[in-house]
Amino acid sequence: MSELLARTPLYEEHLALGARMVPFAGHEMPVQYTGIREEHEAVRSSAGIFDVSHMTEFRVFGFGAFDYLQGLLTNDLVRIAEVGAAQYTLMCDEDGGIIDDLIAYHTGDLEYLVVANAANRTTDLDWLRAHCPEDVTLTDQIELEHHEGCGIVELVDESDRTGLIAVQGPRALGIIADLAGPGFRAPRRFHIAEARLGGTSVLIARTGYTGEDGVEIVCHVSHAVGIWRALLSFPEVTPCGLGARDTLRLEMGYHLYGSDMDRGVDPISAGLGWVVPQKGAPFVGSDAIARIRSGGPASRLCGIVVEGGIPRAGYPVLHGGEEVGKVASGTFSPTLRTGIATAYLPVALAEPRTALEVVIRRKTASARVERPPFVKSTSLS
Amino acid sequence: MYPSDLKYDKEHEWVRVEGDVAVIGISHFAQNQLGEVVYVDLPSEGDSVNAGEAFGEIESVKSVSELYTPADGEIIKVNSALADSPETVNEDPYGDGWMIKIKLADPSQLDGLLSAEEYEAFVSEEA
Numbered sequence: 001m002s003e004l005l006a007r008t009p010l011y012e013e014h015l016a017l018g019a020r021m022v023p024f025a026g027h028e029m030p031v032q033y034t035g036i037r038e039e040h041e042a043v044r045s046s047a048g049i050f051d052v053s054h055m056t057e058f059r060v061f062g063f064g065a066f067d068y069l070q071g072l073l074t075n076d077l078v079r080i081a082e083v084g085a086a087q088y089t090l091m092c093d094e095d096g097g098i099i100d101d102l103i104a105y106h107t108g109d110l111e112y113l114v115v116a117n118a119a120n121r122t123t124d125l126d127w128l129r130a131h132c133p134e135d136v137t138l139t140d141q142i143e144l145e146h147h148e149g150c151g152i153v154e155l156v157d158e159s160d161r162t163g164l165i166a167v168q169g170p171r172a173l174g175i176i177a178d179l180a181g182p183g184f185r186a187p188r189r190f191h192i193a194e195a196r197l198g199g200t201s202v203l204i205a206r207t208g209y210t211g212e213d214g215v216e217i218v219c220h221v222s223h224a225v226g227i228w229r230a231l232l233s234f235p236e237v238t239p240c241g242l243g244a245r246d247t248l249r250l251e252m253g254y255h256l257y258g259s260d261m262d263r264g265v266d267p268i269s270a271g272l273g274w275v276v277p278q279k280g281a282p283f284v285g286s287d288a289i290a291r292i293r294s295g296g297p298a299s300r301l302c303g304i305v306v307e308g309g310i311p312r313a314g315y316p317v318l319h320g321g322e323e324v325g326k327v328a329s330g331t332f333s334p335t336l337r338t339g340i341a342t343a344y345l346p347v348a349l350a351e352p353r354t355a356l357e358v359v360i361r362r363k364t365a366s367a368r369v370e371r372p373p374f375v376k377s378t379s380l381s
Numbered sequence: 382m383y384p385s386d387l388k389y390d391k392e393h394e395w396v397r398v399e400g401d402v403a404v405i406g407i408s409h410f411a412q413n414q415l416g417e418v419v420y421v422d423l424p425s426e427g428d429s430v431n432a433g434e435a436f437g438e439i440e441s442v443k444s445v446s447e448l449y450t451p452a453d454g455e456i457i458k459v460n461s462a463l464a465d466s467p468e469t470v471n472e473d474p475y476g477d478g479w480m481i482k483i484k485l486a487d488p489s490q491l492d493g494l495l496s497a498e499e500y501e502a503f504v505s506e507e508a
Contacts, residue, residue: 031443032416032443035416035417036416036417036441036442036443037417037419037442038417040442243416243442243443247442309420309422310419310420310440310445312445331442331443332419332420332440332442334442337419361438361445
């Protein structure tokens with residue numbers, strides 16, 4: 001089993017820091033170093049760094065890049081027409097089922113960098129390859145040298161040669177400015193820019209998954225260790241694992257693919273209608289999603305606050321004694337010191353303050369619907 | 382890390398015998414594996430418990446585990462302070478982090494428990 005797991009370029013760094021490693025999306029990843037709560041609090045109050053090099057990156061380049069992606073992704077690429085702009089988006093099947101959630105960065109003229117979930121790397125690539133129009137030639141990394149240059153789109157899986165380090169928290173931008181030196185100008189929120197960090201070229205994206213201000217540094221794998229160590233040399237920086245990443249994202253109500261949505265769910269039911277513009281260009285799934293939007297979904301992903309217990313995935317959610325759904329994501333919120341969760345509930349129960357109960361093993365805990373983010377005040381708000 | 386005046390079971394509880402009363406908590410190894418404890422669910426005083434059965438639950442941010450008693454008895458005291466400060470289990474697992482005191486029905490049920498030395502050898506294999 002373990003020999004099948006991939007390692008990120010920072011694997012040895014995690015071991016040296018005493019991390020507890022777990023299998024995650026085919027990779028051996030740190031779940032925590034000193035403790036989830038401490039790491040979580042470091043991000044909310046100072047700065048934390050996360051190795052997210054396991055994530056999938058594709059580069060899409062060429063005169064056909066815009067049309068190709070516009071026909072497959074739900075959000076409107078016109079919104080990121082300016083080079084450097086980025087957007088959260090989805091890729092759906094013909095029925096509107098969510099294949100993956102992604103961030104598309106407009107990294108250059110005729111060029112997009114798409115960051116996807118690690119577990120969906122093969123699914124996404126297969127889907128992208130299978131849905132290319134006739135006049136599009138896809139080129140993957142291995143074939144690149146032999147490429148004749150006749151296609152109008154190149155699709156390159158950059159995952160194996162790309163390191164990704166998230167630096168998140170109210171002090172993150174100050175640290176990056178210090179590392180980058182004079183002349184550095186941080187990209188605006190949801191923008192990306194090339195920069196020099198410690199003598200190497202990187203991309204700095206002003207994005208993240210914690211609800212705090214911060215960046216994600218995209219680098220070549222061979223530079224990841226140097227950047228990681230440079231970041232750790234700041235006393236205000238705490239290395240953080242997947243455990244804190246999950247509590248931080250759930251406090252903000254950010255979706256996790258595989259828990260909060262999957263192929264069986266459409267964007268409207270998942271509460272992601274905001275990344276499917278009503279007047280955007282057609283894309284795979286747009287008709288199905290438009291029908292669901294006009295008819296109204298049967299159920300909707302809701303935020304739930306739970307008192308006196310910690311909700312976990314799969315626990316039944318009750319209303320008036322009847323089971324009305326199951327917990328999708330659930331955890332203890334280190335900031336609020338209470339249980340928080342998401343669950344698909346019938347739309348009639350989706351109103352904030354609706355009284356619910358969550359069955360936590362042998363007993364039931366009282367709960368109520370609350371519109372995320374659960375934590376209202378962060379360095380981004 | 383494993384006081385020699387305590388006995389241990391393979392579910393990572395410790396037991397301190399005081400006459401016919403047993404004080405029960407979880408070991409340093411267990412609290413360390415769990416991570417920061419955020420919730421401890423204990424039974425009520427007066428409940429009876431049976432050896433090998435779960436009497437409560439302990440949760441960290443990431444996971445939940447059941448608590449087992451190695452002997453039958455009646456619960457004469459629960460550590461109600463853990464409701465407000467569950468982190469005590471991490472900070473002082475053998476002291477203020479104790480969980481329940483039971484009046485033993487049959488003290489000989491504890492004979493099969495591990496000594497500190499035996500338990501340390503057991504966890505070093507698990508780790």
